[in-house]
Amino acid sequence: MNETPAQSNGRPIAERVATRLLYPTSRPRAKTLREAVDGKVVLVTGASHGIGKASARKLGAAGAIVLLVARSADDLRQVAAEIEADGGTAHVYPADLTDMDAVERLARQFLDEHGHIDVVINNAGKSIRRSISDSYDRFHDFTRTIDINYLGPVRLLLTLLPDMRERKQGHIVNISTWGVLMPPAPQWAAYGASKSAFDVWLRSVAAEVSGDGVATTSIYMPLVHTRMSAPTDFSRVPGLTVDEASDLVCHAVTTRPREIAPWWSAPVQAWTNLTRNQVQRFFERGRSLLPGSSSRT
Numbered sequence: 001m002n003e004t005p006a007q008s009n010g011r012p013i014a015e016r017v018a019t020r021l022l023y024p025t026s027r028p029r030a031k032t033l034r035e036a037v038d039g040k041v042v043l044v045t046g047a048s049h050g051i052g053k054a055s056a057r058k059l060g061a062a063g064a065i066v067l068l069v070a071r072s073a074d075d076l077r078q079v080a081a082e083i084e085a086d087g088g089t090a091h092v093y094p095a096d097l098t099d100m101d102a103v104e105r106l107a108r109q110f111l112d113e114h115g116h117i118d119v120v121i122n123n124a125g126k127s128i129r130r131s132i133s134d135s136y137d138r139f140h141d142f143t144r145t146i147d148i149n150y151l152g153p154v155r156l157l158l159t160l161l162p163d164m165r166e167r168k169q170g171h172i173v174n175i176s177t178w179g180v181l182m183p184p185a186p187q188w189a190a191y192g193a194s195k196s197a198f199d200v201w202l203r204s205v206a207a208e209v210s211g212d213g214v215a216t217t218s219i220y221m222p223l224v225h226t227r228m229s230a231p232t233d234f235s236r237v238p239g240l241t242v243d244e245a246s247d248l249v250c251h252a253v254t255t256r257p258r259e260i261a262p263w264w265s266a267p268v269q270a271w272t273n274l275t276r277n278q279v280q281r282f283f284e285r286g287r288s289l290l291p292g293s294s295s296r297t
């Protein structure tokens, strides 16, 4: 594709500059990533598309034994084939993470077949943007987001955590969203509540398991241009590519920080805590300007 002078990497230069300033990312050195993951068993949920797929490929290329989970078996097999073509090792586990019995069976299968899990990348997720007036007859929007974004990962970790604690090692990386650090945005009730639920769960559990050598990292991911964000028109909003987002995941795996968040989120949080009522009024005044609902399905 020919790029115009005002474009770079398929994106307008202004957007790339804004993205660099708002969400600086850096790619871990290949040697550093390899030292961190070579021979380690790394589970990636939601590995068939988007951020999970890109992360699984980079971790696999760096020598991790990658366990790939999602519903689309063919897509997972394709990702595994790509990892193996790069010289890596990948195992495919097609599963619906909203089926709690299946999730428990799957977690036991991981332990039976691989002995242990070193790193869990909790990435599978579903986003819905829908106004409350469009949701009165859609209770299932709330159950399906809570199932995949909260209950599924809780069910998975309840089975994996005892082994990690006993071995005194493990790392859980959660792909959260910067939205949970901000005042609740209109139309994101189902998604925001479900992502916040797991964020709180993990941070609470982190305090209990860190003494047993189990680290946790919450990545408060900014907008990433994927099939998930595509139904909402974010085309002109600065956001990361999946390549940049997966660099953040690899950075989390190598350095194991408690959290990774945009640099401006702490001051914005402090300011919004001070001006909570005004922010709420701002959202209330702006509701007539909001676009319609959007979700991939």
Ligand SMILES: NC(=O)c1ccc[n+]([C@@H]2O[C@H](COP(=O)([O-])OP(=O)(O)OC[C@H]3O[C@@H](n4cnc5c(N)ncnc54)[C@H](OP(=O)(O)O)[C@@H]3O)[C@@H](O)[C@H]2O)c1
Residues within 6 Å of the ligand: 045, 046, 047, 048, 049, 050, 051, 052, 069, 070, 071, 072, 073, 075, 095, 096, 097, 098, 122, 123, 124, 125, 126, 127, 148, 175, 176, 177, 178, 221, 222, 223, 224, 225, 226, 227, 228, 229
């Ligand atoms: N894109 C963004 O702007 C953004 C921003 C902040 C945070 N995030 C978070 O980043 C994560 C990945 O999002 P993405 O943008 O990469 O989305 P994506 O391209 O739609 O990928 C979502 C992944 O989750 C899997 N998945 C969904 N439902 C599942 C289920 N019931 N059981 C098993 N796997 C399931 C999907 O695979 P199958 O369909 O094959 O099952 C897919 O691999 C999500 O947790 C999202 O909340 C995204």
